[in-house]
Amino acid sequence: MRSTALALLISLVSSPALAQQRAALAFVSNEGSRDISVIDTRTNRVVATIPVGVRPRGIQASPDGRRVYVALSDEHPNATSRGDAIAVIDVATRRVVARYAAGSDPEQFAVTPDGARLYASNEDAGTASATDLRTGRVLATLVVGIEPEGVAASPDGRWIYVTAETSNTVSVIDARANRVVTNILADLRPRAAAFSPDGARAYVTNEVSGTLMVVDTRTHQVLRSVELERGEGKPVGVVVSPDGARVYVANGAASAVTVLDARTLRQVARIPVGRRPWGIALTRDGRRLYAACGLANEVHVIDTATNRVVARVPVGNRPWGVAIAR
Amino acid sequence: MPAASAQQPNGDTLRIGLVLPDSAARTPAMASAARGVVMGAEEAARSAALFGRTVRLVEGADAARLVGEGRVLALLGGFGDAECRALGGLAQARGVVFVDLGCAGDALRGRECRRASFHVAPSAAMRAVASALAGVAGGGVEMWDTRLERFGADQLNQRFRARFGEGMDSQGWAGWFAVKMLWESALRARSAEPAALLRYLESDAAQFDGHKGRPLSFRPWDHQLRQPLYVAAPSADAPVEVPRAQPGADESSREVLDRLGTPREKSECRMGEARPGDRLRGE
Numbered sequence: 001m002r003s004t005a006l007a008l009l010i011s012l013v014s015s016p017a018l019a020q021q022r023a024a025l026a027f028v029s030n031e032g033s034r035d036i037s038v039i040d041t042r043t044n045r046v047v048a049t050i051p052v053g054v055r056p057r058g059i060q061a062s063p064d065g066r067r068v069y070v071a072l073s074d075e076h077p078n079a080t081s082r083g084d085a086i087a088v089i090d091v092a093t094r095r096v097v098a099r100y101a102a103g104s105d106p107e108q109f110a111v112t113p114d115g116a117r118l119y120a121s122n123e124d125a126g127t128a129s130a131t132d133l134r135t136g137r138v139l140a141t142l143v144v145g146i147e148p149e150g151v152a153a154s155p156d157g158r159w160i161y162v163t164a165e166t167s168n169t170v171s172v173i174d175a176r177a178n179r180v181v182t183n184i185l186a187d188l189r190p191r192a193a194a195f196s197p198d199g200a201r202a203y204v205t206n207e208v209s210g211t212l213m214v215v216d217t218r219t220h221q222v223l224r225s226v227e228l229e230r231g232e233g234k235p236v237g238v239v240v241s242p243d244g245a246r247v248y249v250a251n252g253a254a255s256a257v258t259v260l261d262a263r264t265l266r267q268v269a270r271i272p273v274g275r276r277p278w279g280i281a282l283t284r285d286g287r288r289l290y291a292a293c294g295l296a297n298e299v300h301v302i303d304t305a306t307n308r309v310v311a312r313v314p315v316g317n318r319p320w321g322v323a324i325a326r
Numbered sequence: 327m328p329a330a331s332a333q334q335p336n337g338d339t340l341r342i343g344l345v346l347p348d349s350a351a352r353t354p355a356m357a358s359a360a361r362g363v364v365m366g367a368e369e370a371a372r373s374a375a376l377f378g379r380t381v382r383l384v385e386g387a388d389a390a391r392l393v394g395e396g397r398v399l400a401l402l403g404g405f406g407d408a409e410c411r412a413l414g415g416l417a418q419a420r421g422v423v424f425v426d427l428g429c430a431g432d433a434l435r436g437r438e439c440r441r442a443s444f445h446v447a448p449s450a451a452m453r454a455v456a457s458a459l460a461g462v463a464g465g466g467v468e469m470w471d472t473r474l475e476r477f478g479a480d481q482l483n484q485r486f487r488a489r490f491g492e493g494m495d496s497q498g499w500a501g502w503f504a505v506k507m508l509w510e511s512a513l514r515a516r517s518a519e520p521a522a523l524l525r526y527l528e529s530d531a532a533q534f535d536g537h538k539g540r541p542l543s544f545r546p547w548d549h550q551l552r553q554p555l556y557v558a559a560p561s562a563d564a565p566v567e568v569p570r571a572q573p574g575a576d577e578s579s580r581e582v583l584d585r586l587g588t589p590r591e592k593s594e595c596r597m598g599e600a601r602p603g604d605r606l607r608g609e
Contacts (some may be wrong), residue, residue, distance in 0.1 A: 123481065126372065145376060146369055147481055168510065168535065183376040187476070187512065187537040202385040208477070208535045212415055229543075230578060 021268065022282055025091065026290045027068045027323050028051075028299055029056035029253055030316030036070060037299075037315035038094055039290070041283060041324070044301055044311035048094045054085060057320050058108040059279070063115045063325030064090050067249040071106040071120065086118060086131070091325045100136050100143040103129045108192075110153040110160060112175065118219055119160045121148035128162045128171070130178055135221045145169035152193035152202065159217060163190035172220050182220050187211045188313075194238045194247075195265075196262065203247055207233040210240065214265065226265045237280040239289070241304070246274055248289055249279040257291055259307055273300040279321030292319035339380040340509055340518045342367065342541045343398030343434040345413060346499075355497045356405055359427050360385075361490050362404055362501025369502075370490075370509035381509050389413055393420045399520050402445070402504050405432035422520045423527075425508065427500045435548040435588065439595035442520075444549045446500045446507075452555065457461040459568045459585075460557035468556045470499030470564040476538060477539035503536045510534060511579060540579040545587070548595040552583035 023042040030037060034055060038048040058071035068089040073267075088098040100106040102109070104118040109120035117139070118131045124271035126146050130139045146163025152161045153175070163186065170184040170193065182289060195202050195217070202215040210231035214223045226233055231249030240247050240262065247260040250273075257277060259269040274296025279291050282304070289302040299319060301311040343365050346356055350451040359479045367383035373379045384396040392398045393416070404410035410429035417424035418440045426434070426445040435449050439554030446469075448456070453467045460467075472483055484493035486502070494502070515526035527549075528534055533541035538554050545552060556565035568583040571577055 124484065146372060147478060166481075166506075166535075166537075167367065167376065169373065169376055171376070180376075185377075187540055188533060208541050209533065230576075232579060234539075238575065 001108060009142045010233055013210050014071040015209070023185060024065075025273070026281065026299065027059055027061070027070075027089065027325060028292055028315050028319050029059040029070055029279070029321045030318060031055050031294070031320040032317030035316050036089065037313075037319070039256050039282055039299060039315070041239065041288060041290075041311055043102040044313050046313065046315060048098065049091060049316065052096065056087075058120075059321040059323040060111050060113055061091075061323045063113055068325050069109065069111060069129050071084045071102070073105050073107065078317070086120060086124065088260070098136075100133070101138065102131055102133050103127065103138075104140065107151055108151045110151040111154055112153050112156055117175070118257070119151050119153065119162070119175075121151050121162055122214055123147055123149065126164070128160070128173065130173075130175075133263045142171075142173060142178065142180050144171035144180065145183070149189065150204070152195055154195045154202075154205055154217060155197060158199075161193045161195075161204070161215075163193055164205060165189045165191065165207075166205075171217070171308065180310065184220055184222060186213055186222075187225055191236045192238050194240050196240050196243060197244045203238050203263075205238045205249060207234050207236060207252070210235060210251075212247070212260070212265070224258075228254070228267075234269075236278040236290070239280055239282050241282065243279060243288040246304070248280060250280045250291055252278055252294075254277045255293070257289065257302060259304075271307050271309065273302070274298045274312065279319070281322045281324045283324050290324065292322045294320060318321075338378070338518075339382055340370075340374070340400075340512045341382045341384065341391035341396065342398055342505060342508060342605070343401045344383060344385045345387065345392065345403030347387045353405065354474050358497035359403075359496050359501040361381045361404075361486075362494065362498035362503075363505055364499075364501075365486060365581050366502040366505030367490050369485075370505050374509060377513065381505070383505075388421075389416050392450070393417075393422055397521065398422065399518055402427055402501065404429045407434060410434050410440065410443070414438075414440045417442040418442045423508070423523055427504060432588070435550050436594035439548055439597060441549075441597050442524065444544055444551070446551050446556055448553070449471075449550055449587055455586050456555040456557060456568045460474050460566045462559040462562065465557040465559040465562070465566070468558060468565065469496040470494055471556045471558055473564055474537075474556070478537045482537045484489060485579045492557070498592065499536070503534070503542075503577060506536075507534045507542075510526055514523075518591060540583065543580065545584070545590070546587060547590045547593045547597065549597070550584075550587055552580065554583065555586065 026039040035109030035222040036050040057075045080292045085099040086102045090097045090234045101241045103122035105123045106120045135190040145167030147166040148164045161169045168315040186207035189208040204213040234253035237250035249258045257271045276294040277291040279292040299313045370381040397411040405428040431448045456467045515522045558565035
């Protein structure tokens with residue numbers, strides 16, 4: 001009895017060694033309530049709420065799972081202030097431990113696989129900025145399309161893809177030189193991008209066309225574009241399964257997640273979820289998909305083996321994005 | 327009017343002509359449209375630079391001169407049906423594209439339609455249906471509203487306000503959209519030749535984002551832009567968007583938007599019956 005209590009007490013004490021044994025946590029950015037909901041993925045319950053005071057949107061975990069980065073914007077989209085930043089949440093203590101400057105109105109970003117750099121889109125400036133995560137210094141500011149939005153880093157860290165909603169473009173940044181090497185013409189209002197685990201393909205959602213576009217990352221050429229939900233789904237979030245076999249797309253207007261065969265791009269399942277799913281994230285083993293349903297104020301959890309919703313987790317107001325940290 | 331640079335090959339430059347009197351003689355609607363066109367051209371130039379291309383805007387009151395010396399491939403303007411008739415005729419005769427920013431006349435899309443003319447401005451028929459659909463007393467029918475927020479509308483409104491110190495209205499949106507639409511057509515058609523632009527604009531592939539949440543396109547039978555409109559009552563907080571999709575109905579954006587205006591079977595436009603001698607440059 002006593003030893004059980006002691007064991008419990010020890011397990012509650014946070015230490016790096018024990019952090020590896022903890023269940024994965026899902027961090028959800030709530031744009032409306034200006035906080036972050038933390039969901040324990042074993043119980044699918046909210047175990048903490050972290051206030052951030054301003055609008056949080058883009059959210060990503062560091063590769064080692066110890067930190068979660070979240071893009072914060074103040075109420076003045078065309079001016080840089082203290083409110084515009086990338087906040088760093090320490091996963092163990094669930095506290096904001098640092099803030100990085102990332103230009104004005106940062107919305108989306110990607111962390112390089114080595115965890116060393118962060119590339120963010122500055123929506124109102126039409127730029128993407130590269131930040132050194134060790135020093136917090138902005139290394140480069142690059143001109144991309146108008147109203148940049150989605151940012152994705154290739155698994156080898158070589159390429160950064162940045163979508164731009166008004167220009168209908170995807171800018172390709174060579175991360176070794178921090179230069180835009182080419183621009184890809186997308187369909188209407190490209191939103192999010194995701195690479196396949198082998199890095200050979202990139203998938204881009206186009207909100208107004210209602211399409212998913214596939215890019216050959218060797219040539220940065222569009223291979224094809226497929227309509228989802230008859231073109232009316234307003235797709236936003238996209239993720240690829242760890243084995244590369246499945247692509248998941250959140251269709252905001254259709255309140256459904258589409259599951260596609262990555263090879264044929266045929267729809268293999270359509271999963272109704274809560275209203276306006278935008279941000280989606282997979283657990284590292286690919287067995288659960290978490291979808292932030294903005295107008296339902298819930299995160300819906302999908303079992304990817306059965307393609308069914310297995311939990312609905314009430315979170316804050318207007319959940320926007322979700323990131324899974326170990 | 328700046329002299330055209332002879333070194334610029336046409337394929338890399340889209341030259342657009344805005345037909346307007348001098349600033350002093352402009353109505354508020356013309357001034358708004360001009361602001362929209364200027365911002366549209368600035369943004370199109372930024373987007374074009376990503377692909378090593380150029381967008382050039384030339385302004386003047388003399389449309390024939392813009393087409394001749396200015397070497398424009400498209401004319402923007404039209405703030406009264408008579409002017410749209412004249413500009414549509416000139417564009418047709420000289421083999422360039424004309425984009426109507428402000429004429430509502432149904433006949434311009436009907437008996438008097440021309441293959442070279444494309445109407446961003448909504449027709450009187452569209453306005454009438456929007457008004458009856460909306461159920462808002464005393465509301466004006468608009469293409470745009472400074473209070474719109476969804477689908478990046480807030481971004482567009484903020485960009486316009488930052489650029490000009492005032493809100494974007496319907497005419498501002500029409501001017502901005504017309505340039506964006508022309509530039510994207512040239513890029514996707516891989517040609518800035520008027521004939522290629524026209525063929526692209528008439529094709530099923532031609533779809534545009536105007537920050538209204540639906541793909542916008544031109545009706546092939548009368549070259550009218552399909553677009554949601556907004557009815558704003560003076561007392562209301564936010565404008566009402568029309569048409570709205572029927573709940574539960576499985577309609578495409580095109581089907582929804584075609585509820586505004588003249589359907590194909592009722593159209594009096596005979597686009598294919600171009601007069602002899604009517605040719606577009608590049609054909």
